[in-house]
Amino acid sequence: MVRRERTYSDPRIIALLNERFISAAVNINGLQRQNDAEGRFFRLISWQGRFHLSFDDALARMGDTATGECHQGQYVATIDGELLGSRHTADPDELLEILHKALAKWPNRQTQRKETVVGSVDRDARYVWTYPEDGLVLHLGCADLPRQLDNWQHDWQRRAHNQDFVWITRDEMLAMVPEGIQKGDCFSLPEAIHRRLVRYHLLDIVRGETSPWGKETPSDVAIEMQVIDVDVDHVVMTLRGGGRLQEHGKWCSQPPRESVYRLGEMCCLIEERGFETALMGYLEFDRQLEQFKRFDVLAMGVRWGGTTYNVRGNDVAPAPMGIAMTSAQKDPFSRIPPHGTPGSYFQA
Amino acid sequence: MYQDVIENPAPKLTAETFGEWFDFCKPKPQTERWIEIAWETELWPARQRAAQEGKPLFLWAMNGHPVGCV
Numbered sequence: 001m002v003r004r005e006r007t008y009s010d011p012r013i014i015a016l017l018n019e020r021f022i023s024a025a026v027n028i029n030g031l032q033r034q035n036d037a038e039g040r041f042f043r044l045i046s047w048q049g050r051f052h053l054s055f056d057d058a059l060a061r062m063g064d065t066a067t068g069e070c071h072q073g074q075y076v077a078t079i080d081g082e083l084l085g086s087r088h089t090a091d092p093d094e095l096l097e098i099l100h101k102a103l104a105k106w107p108n109r110q111t112q113r114k115e116t117v118v119g120s121v122d123r124d125a126r127y128v129w130t131y132p133e134d135g136l137v138l139h140l141g142c143a144d145l146p147r148q149l150d151n152w153q154h155d156w157q158r159r160a161h162n163q164d165f166v167w168i169t170r171d172e173m174l175a176m177v178p179e180g181i182q183k184g185d186c187f188s189l190p191e192a193i194h195r196r197l198v199r200y201h202l203l204d205i206v207r208g209e210t211s212p213w214g215k216e217t218p219s220d221v222a223i224e225m226q227v228i229d230v231d232v233d234h235v236v237m238t239l240r241g242g243g244r245l246q247e248h249g250k251w252c253s254q255p256p257r258e259s260v261y262r263l264g265e266m267c268c269l270i271e272e273r274g275f276e277t278a279l280m281g282y283l284e285f286d287r288q289l290e291q292f293k294r295f296d297v298l299a300m301g302v303r304w305g306g307t308t309y310n311v312r313g314n315d316v317a318p319a320p321m322g323i324a325m326t327s328a329q330k331d332p333f334s335r336i337p338p339h340g341t342p343g344s345y346f347q348a
Numbered sequence: 349m350y351q352d353v354i355e356n357p358a359p360k361l362t363a364e365t366f367g368e369w370f371d372f373c374k375p376k377p378q379t380e381r382w383i384e385i386a387w388e389t390e391l392w393p394a395r396q397r398a399a400q401e402g403k404p405l406f407l408w409a410m411n412g413h414p415v416g417c418v
Contacts, residue, residue, distance in 0.1 A: 003414070008382035017385050021406040024394035025387045025414035038392045045407065075407040079399045099406070106404055118396045141375035147356040163375040164417035209412035278361040298370045300361045302354055309411070320358035324373035336389055336416035 003090050006156070010092035016099055021076070028072060029341065030127035033065045038121045041081055046071035049086025055110075058083075076102035079118060080111035129167075129337040136173040136292055137335075138166035139328040142205050145300070145320035153314055162205045165338050166325055167345070168193055173292070176225070177235050177285045185227045189239075194223055195348040200340055202245060202275060204303045204321060207311035209339050210273075212348070217245050223279060233288055239281030239297055246274040253306065253313030268313050270306050275321070277301030292327060299323040389415055 007013060017023045031042040040062040047058035050073045058081075074095060076085040085102035089095055131137075143161040152158045175190040188194065198218040203210055221243030229236040251270040281297035303321040306312025328334040338345055359365060388394035391407070398405045412418035 003408075003410075004380060004382045008385060008408070009380055011381070014381060014384050017406055020403065022394050022398040022401060022403050023385055023387050023406045023408070024391055025389055025408045025410075026391050026394075027413040027416075027418075028409050028411055031391060031409070038390075041395065042391055042407075042409070046409065070411060072410050073407075075405075075409065077405050077407070079395050079405065084404060102404060113399065116399050116402070118392075118399045121392045139375050141373050143373045145358060145369070145372070149355045151356070161373075161375075162417060205417055209417050278358075280361050280363075280366055282366075296370060298361065298366060298373065300369055300373075301358045302356070317356070318354045319356040322358075322369055322373035324370050324375075326370075326374055332389065333383060333387075333415050336413050339412055339417035 005159075007090050007092050007095055012096055013092050013099075016096065020103060021099070028070070030124075032067065032071050034124040034127050035065050036121060036124040038123060039065065043067075043071070044081035045075050045077045045083055046073065048081075048083035049073055049075045049077075050088070055082055074098065078109050078111050078113075080113055082109055082111040084109065126343065127341065129342050131335050131337075132167050132169045134170040134290075136166075136168040136295065137328040138168075138295060138297075138325040139334060140164045140166055140201055140323060140325045142203075142321070142323045144206050145322050147319055151315075151317070151319075157207060157311075157315070160207045162208070164201065164205060165328060165334065165336055166197070166201055167338055168196075169346075170290075174290065176283075177287075181227050181230060181235065183227050183230050186224055189223045189225065192346075192348070194218055194221075196345065197223070198245070199348045200338060200345060201325070202277060202299055202323060204273065204275060204306065204310055204312065205339075206321060208309050210307045210310040212340065212344075213245055214247055217247070218348075220245055221277070221279075225283070233286065234293070235285040235287065237283040237285070239279060239283060241279035242277055242301075244274065244276040246272070248272050249307070251307040253308060253311075270308075270313065270316060272316075273303075273305035273307055273312075274318075275301060275303045277323075295325070295327050297325045387415060389413070 044058050044062040047053040047061050073088040084105045085098040087098045195218045198221050199212040223241035225237045253268045277299045279299045284294040286293050300322040302318045304318040410418045
């Protein structure tokens, strides 16, 4: 994702944010719609920043959870929601300018909370993710593979890669290693995991997030595990599979950043997306710890087409792509929820 | 849009090629500097910290989580 590499890997940005600000990276999918204090606080800021409302007008509008407008952006604000600066840019110089201007406004801010404690928030239950502490969390990487015919257009697209996380609950994880399995046994992935992996994680997210595959698509991909070795302490398995995911639609691609048009105006229509993939994996389960010691899975194949948000408007021809999943670290960044909303993700 | 003859085919996925392409595709966030920023990954805890430390809030708000799939 270009902003991670270009904007937020700039040493000037890193130093300034760490010294002078409290920085938060947040997902607007929930915040735009959350009917709770956190959502209202976010929208108070974004209505001022992205849509240039006054503080009072934004206060009146912050309860609006039905807005279809996109509230993406970079914002500097006080803890009372007073906007000090805003921009939606990937250019580190432009972001630095916003940060310095915001710091200049800070001493004269209009809102000045005396107490230093902000209480807890009772989050809108529709957007509460519960990290599967005793389950299985995979870190997923997605990248274009080298092309025989070099038809890339821009540098950032050539180097693009993205990531996501796969969440599997403890009960789901244990269902992958049934009691009594023997060396040589072959069996399918449990249906809930199969559907989630296919719909939410065999996606072309190289250049940006995209919507999950339709509810009928999981049957288009077969995934089978085979027990290679088993004893009282561990189970070693391989994973094999493949299939063709294909969907037709009418996706209006995003105009380029430099375009004067907004989404929906003069768009280039994409009518298909697909991913024909093979899958292979190596798994080792520790029966004493009840955890996977190894869970390395690779999906590799040819993708084509795109959707509104994954920036494939100029790159719809079939080309190779890979998706790798491996056990996630235990650091805070590895606790980020998967793309989607909890209800639809776990009931894929 | 799908074509039977692909100008840019995918490499064969075999036991021999698995390691090379798995390493190519797997996430490598430790090699990127953006993780050096002390990001809060939710808004409300950031607001609480900003109150305690008396600093302005900086928000990077994206459709999708900026630290995850965006």
